[in-house]
Amino acid sequence: QVLSLPIVVIVHGNQDNNAKATVLWDNAFSEIDRVPFVVAERVPWEKMCDTLNLKFKAEVQTTKGLLKEHYFFLAQKIFNDHSASLEDFQSRSVSWAQFNKVTGRAGQGGQGPAWPWGASHFLSLPQEILPGRGFTFWQWFDGVLDLTKRCLKSYWSDRLIIGFISKQYVCKLLSTEPDGTFLLRFSDSEIGGVTIAHVIRGKDGSSQVENIQPFSAKDLSIRSLGDRIRDLGQLRNLYPNIPKDQAFGSHYNSEWVGAE
Numbered sequence: 001q002v003l004s005l006p007i008v009v010i011v012h013g014n015q016d017n018n019a020k021a022t023v024l025w026d027n028a029f030s031e032i033d034r035v036p037f038v039v040a041e042r043v044p045w046e047k048m049c050d051t052l053n054l055k056f057k058a059e060v061q062t063t064k065g066l067l068k069e070h071y072f073f074l075a076q077k078i079f080n081d082h083s084a085s086l087e088d089f090q091s092r093s094v095s096w097a098q099f100n101k102v103t104g105r106a107g108q109g110g111q112g113p114a115w116p117w118g119a120s121h122f123l124s125l126p127q128e129i130l131p132g133r134g135f136t137f138w139q140w141f142d143g144v145l146d147l148t149k150r151c152l153k154s155y156w157s158d159r160l161i162i163g164f165i166s167k168q169y170v171c172k173l174l175s176t177e178p179d180g181t182f183l184l185r186f187s188d189s190e191i192g193g194v195t196i197a198h199v200i201r202g203k204d205g206s207s208q209v210e211n212i213q214p215f216s217a218k219d220l221s222i223r224s225l226g227d228r229i230r231d232l233g234q235l236r237n238l239y240p241n242i243p244k245d246q247a248f249g250s251h252y253n254s255e256w257v258g259a260e
Contacts, residue, residue, distance in 0.1 A: 180236030
């Protein structure tokens with residue numbers, strides 16, 4: 001008996017994202033000698049980190065993978081826990097439900113994703129979303145993959161994008177920095193968006209951190225991220241203290257640079 005790699009049949013393009021989640025979980029976490037279609041319901045968070053890192057590097061085609069601080073942010077997001085430490089998360093396990101839960105799925109004795117009726121039925125079932133959002137963890141992460149692959153590969157590979165960082169932690173980092181200090185993070189509120197957070201310092205020394213409306217892949221196909229950063233005069237230094245022309249100069253459109 002020979003088993004193929006997992007295959008998911010979809011009937012509409014809007015099922016593609018959930019199909020990829022099914023295949024990724026099966027590829028990463030199934031046992032060689034398993035009962036067909038049965039996969040573990042929960043996996044160690046450290047194993048999930050390895051899977052996300054391998055997926056990110058393969059999809060974006062970069063040698064620069066996820067860092068420890070990225071895993072910490074992702075753990076906070078998938079577990080919806082902002083009080084635990086990095087060490088606390090390392091001992092936890094993550095469930096299929098937290099990754100990309102589909103409710104109403106038949107189970108087998110508490111085991112993980114099992115879809116003997118066919119993937120098209122599985123994909124049509126309602127999704128459990130992230131708290132306060134209209135999408136699951138995987139849908140959000142897959143949107144980051146697509147955006148980075150299409151528009152941000154060189155920026156990521158040059159380590160110009162922190163990306164996986166919360167808005168709250170950004171405020172903490174930037175609030176003590178000089179006026180015009182900025183960094184780049186993936187949007188929490190939109191799938192497939194990157195935003196620029198920057199600090200504005202008043203004459204009295206007070207600081208305010210603002211987040212520019214996220215840029216989508218469509219936005220960045222019209223005008224690149226580097227040129228958009230160049231256009232924004234309020235942006236001066238990439239966090240922690242790199243002049244923006246030094247950091248992004250190689251990403252500026254040469255025609256625009258020569259026109260000035």
